[in-house]
Amino acid sequence: MARSLPTTPATAGAARAYARPGWLRRDHETLSAYLFLAPNAIGFLIFSALPVLAALVLAFYDWDLLLGAKFIGLENFRRLLLEDANFRAAFLNTFYFVAVSVPLSAGLGLAVALLCNQALRGITLFRSIFLLPYVTITVAVALVWRWLYHPDLGLINNLLALVGIDGPSWLVSTRWAMPAIILLTIWKSFGYNMVLFLAGLQGIPEQLYEAATIDGANAWQRFRHVTLPMLSPTTFFVVIISIIGSFQVFDQALVMTNGGPGVATTTLVLFIYQAGFQSFQMGYAAAAAWLLFVVIMVFTLIQFRAQRRWVTYE
Amino acid sequence: MASTALRGRARGEERQLAWRRIAWPLIVYSVLTALAVLTLIPIVWMVLTAFKSAPEVAASPPTWIPREWHPENFQAAWEFAPFGRYLLNTAFMAGTIMVLEVLTSALAAYAFARLRFKGRDVLFLIYLGTLMIPRQVTLIPSFLLMRELHWIDTYQGLIIPQAFSAFGTFLLRQFFLTIPYELEDAARIDGASRFGCFWRIILPLSGPALATLAVFIFLFQWNNLLWPLVISNTDGTRPIAVGLRKFLASTAPTGTC
Numbered sequence: 118m119a120r121s122l123p124t125t126p127a128t129a130g131a132a133r134a135y136a137r138p139g140w141l142r143r144d145h146e147t148l149s150a151y152l153f154l155a156p157n158a159i160g161f162l163i164f165s166a167l168p169v170l171a172a173l174v175l176a177f178y179d180w181d182l183l184l185g186a187k188f189i190g191l192e193n194f195r196r197l198l199l200e201d202a203n204f205r206a207a208f209l210n211t212f213y214f215v216a217v218s219v220p221l222s223a224g225l226g227l228a229v230a231l232l233c234n235q236a237l238r239g240i241t242l243f244r245s246i247f248l249l250p251y252v253t254i255t256v257a258v259a260l261v262w263r264w265l266y267h268p269d270l271g272l273i274n275n276l277l278a279l280v281g282i283d284g285p286s287w288l289v290s291t292r293w294a295m296p297a298i299i300l301l302t303i304w305k306s307f308g309y310n311m312v313l314f315l316a317g318l319q320g321i322p323e324q325l326y327e328a329a330t331i332d333g334a335n336a337w338q339r340f341r342h343v344t345l346p347m348l349s350p351t352t353f354f355v356v357i358i359s360i361i362g363s364f365q366v367f368d369q370a371l372v373m374t375n376g377g378p379g380v381a382t383t384t385l386v387l388f389i390y391q392a393g394f395q396s397f398q399m400g401y402a403a404a405a406a407w408l409l410f411v412v413i414m415v416f417t418l419i420q421f422r423a424q425r426r427w428v429t430y431e
Numbered sequence: 432m433a434s435t436a437l438r439g440r441a442r443g444e445e446r447q448l449a450w451r452r453i454a455w456p457l458i459v460y461s462v463l464t465a466l467a468v469l470t471l472i473p474i475v476w477m478v479l480t481a482f483k484s485a486p487e488v489a490a491s492p493p494t495w496i497p498r499e500w501h502p503e504n505f506q507a508a509w510e511f512a513p514f515g516r517y518l519l520n521t522a523f524m525a526g527t528i529m530v531l532e533v534l535t536s537a538l539a540a541y542a543f544a545r546l547r548f549k550g551r552d553v554l555f556l557i558y559l560g561t562l563m564i565p566r567q568v569t570l571i572p573s574f575l576l577m578r579e580l581h582w583i584d585t586y587q588g589l590i591i592p593q594a595f596s597a598f599g600t601f602l603l604r605q606f607f608l609t610i611p612y613e614l615e616d617a618a619r620i621d622g623a624s625r626f627g628c629f630w631r632i633i634l635p636l637s638g639p640a641l642a643t644l645a646v647f648i649f650l651f652q653w654n655n656l657l658w659p660l661v662i663s664n665t666d667g668t669r670p671i672a673v674g675l676r677k678f679l680a681s682t683a684p685t686g687t688c
Contacts, residue, residue, distance in 0.1 A: 149625045150548035157539035158554065164573065165561050171572035192642065192676045229466065232459055254654050256675045261477045264488075272476055275492045304470065365565055368656045368672075372679065386567050386657070393571050394661060404470030406568040413565060 176404040181397045193404035203308075204405065206380040207388035213295055214384060215363040221301045223355050225327075226310025231344075233311065234318045244315070248308040255305065259372035262301045263288065278350050288374055291381040298382055310355050317351030318344070346429040353428045357420055366412050385409045481505065508678075517674040524670055525652035526661070527595045529645050534598030537641065541629045543600065544606065544607035545615070559596040566657070574661050582665045593658060599644050606640035607633060671680050 145290070176193055180186035197204045233244050250258065265272045274284030275345075285293040295370035298299070321344065329339045367386040370376060376383035393402030443595070476495070480488060481504055484496045508514070543555055547568070573592050582588030614636075615628045623631065654674045663669045 142537065146546055147548040150542045150546035150551070153542035153546065153625075153629070157535035157595050157600060160535065160591065161539075161558070161561075161597065161600075164576070164592040165569065165597065165614060166557060167596060168569035168572035168576060169561055169564055172568050173573070174574060219598055229463075232463055235456075235459060237456055243463045243467055246470055250470060252650070253474075254672055254675070256672045258473065258477075260675065260678055261473055264480070265473060265476070270491050270493060272472070272493050278492075304473070306468075358487075361565075365567060368654075371656070389567050389570065390657070390660075393574070399571050399575065403568070403571045406565070406570065408563055408566050414563065417563075429516045430513060 159181065172406060175400050176407050178400040180399045182399060183397075186400070189400075193309075193401050194374045194408070196401070197405055197408060199361045203380050203383065204388060207383045207385050210295060210383055211364060211366070211385045214299060214366055215360060218294075218299045218302050219356065219359045219363055222306045223298075223310050223352070223359055225303065225307040226355070227314050227348075227352070230311045230314035230318055231340075234315055244311070247311055250305045251306070251308045255368040256372050256419070258305065259301065259369050262297075263373055266297050289378055291378050294374050294378060298308055298366075298373055301373070302363075302366070306359075310359070313355050314348070314351060317348050321347045349428040350430060353420070353424055357417060360416055360420070361413055364409065364416070385412075450511070453681070479543055500595050512677045514671075516666055517669055517671040520663075520668055521653060521670040521672070525649050527586075527590050528652050529648045531590070531594040532596055532599050532648050533641055534605050534643050535595055536644070537634065537637070538629070538653075539600045540603035540607055541633060543604045545633075546625075558600055562597045562601060570657070570661065571659075577662060583662060584668055585662075586661045586668060587669070589659055589668060593652070593655075602644055603637070603640060606637055610636050 131381075177188060177190060178186040178188045179192070186342055204219055233240055233247070264270075266274075268274060268286040268289065271287070273287070277284040287293050287297045325343050325347065329343050334342065360381075365386050366384050367390070370382050370387050371390070372383045374382045376387050386409070387410070389402045390406045392398050392405060407418070479497060481494060482502060483494070483504075484498045484501050487494060488497055543551065577583050577588045577592070580588075582591075610633060614632050618628050618632055647662060654672060655670070659668075659670045659673045663673055666674070
């Protein structure tokens with residue numbers, strides 16, 4: 118057969134279409150393609166693509182669900198960016214959350230993955246323990262952690278008292294509420310990062326370590342010049358996924374503090390939720406959601422730009 | 432002279448062996464154990480506290496092992512909120528979304544991976560584009576759409592808008608592209624229809640990918656809070672993540688509200 122092997126996804130299909138004998142081609146390929154697509158595409162267009170377009174329109178309107186919607190141009194964006202102190206607070210809180218939780222959770226995940234990537238007895242038990250927090254329901258563990266964080270009765274401050282530290286008042290303190298939420302998030306998420314890093318570590322060929330050892334590299338040098346570069350695509354993935362996910366933090370903030378005290382832990386998504394479903398400013402909430410999208414997009418693009426400097430592909 | 436050098440080297444190797452066999456595993460185990468204890472503390476404490484009496488829960492300093500065991504707490508919690516209903520709602524919502532999404536994504540992914548048709552690339556770009564837009568952007572319009580359809584506080588409102596994802600289609604398309612064309616061509620020559628190829632060749636070969644997607648979807652939906660929070664207003668449709676918030680008021684220790 119003169120059929121070429123599939124090379125890249127795009128050309129493979131094209132090459133096939135021409136190489137195929139005529140009697141195989143006459144079967145209404147387009148029609149069957151649409152039939153295959155229909156169940157997903159109809160639902161997708163109505164419930165995903167249409168709302169995206171609607172959100173784009175809605176962001177330029179003032180609408181409280183009761184009175185008719187009024188076109189106000191860029192007014193929503195102007196208010197958000199220039200006037201609304203709560204939005205600015207939510208913006209900064211979310212940045213704070215991302216800037217602290219992503220490196221710590223990824224770093225801890227990597228460290229634990231390195232420790233768990235050894236042929237030692239019982240290592241799978243440890244891996245399961247570290248993944249345990251990830252599979253719990255966020256709302257449920259957030260309820261429990263509220264207790265742990267209680268200033269007087271909570272376990273954390275009582276444990277701190279054992280080593281002579283006078284613990285802060287955590288969730289009721291403007292200064293410590295966000296670190297408390299970050300700590301819970303790291304506890305819940307580092308196991309997931311560990312799994313991703315473990316998969317990456319196991320993909321590094323053993324020969325590279327052998328070659329490095331023969332060249333006289335010590336353990337640190339092997340880590341620095343073999344493990345880290347070979348792992349960088351995984352690290353890149355973990356960082357991207359964590360940043361995108363962390364910008365959308367919602368559950369913990371809603372359950373633990375509902376954004377308080379004051380607006381100390383109001384995140385962007387919590388702000389959107391409150392603007393839309395508590396003050397019923399639908400257009401305003403939609404505009405805030407678009408700003409969140411722009412922020413995530415910018416950070417993702419910066420990451421993709423920067424990857425040339427530090428990510429090694431074979 | 433040569434022999435002493437050899438002996439010295441042997442001793443060095445012995446030391447290295449002792450390090451690798453005993454000292455290093457000991458260090459790794461102690462660090463891992465310390466971390467595991469820290470990880471488990473909240474979970475263990477949660478389980479033990481579930482058996483404590485109300486005064487003991489608020490005792491200062493907190494106790495680890497309950498002084499008296501109160502297994503009836505579980506019954507009280509079960510009766511405080513309709514947990515059975517919540518679990519049923521969650522299982523039904525997550526299960527239906529999982530089945531619908533895997534099935535429709537697989538069908539669409541087959542079209543994107545294997546068939547040539549007008550508008551394929553444009554449609555695929557639209558799929559990829561919405562993948563980059565966070566769910567919160569569509570939260571408000573989706574809610575308004577549900578209101579128009581009178582789907583607020585219904586199962587279809589919980590399920591249908593979440594059941595057609597670009598994510599699943601993209602994931603499965605990438606996997607289908609790795610399956611050799613020859614298998615399908617052979618089946619076509621033997622008279623199989625397009626759907627026959629999909630059903631009898633592509634799907635059976637994609638077990639791991641389908642299972643991965645199914646687990647992802649189920650876990651996400653089991654934990655999902657935002658959309659059900661917006662859609663469910665009564666216990667009849669509330670999944671567990673939303674229902675658990677009932678305990679917020681009653682479990683709030685003084686000083687955290």
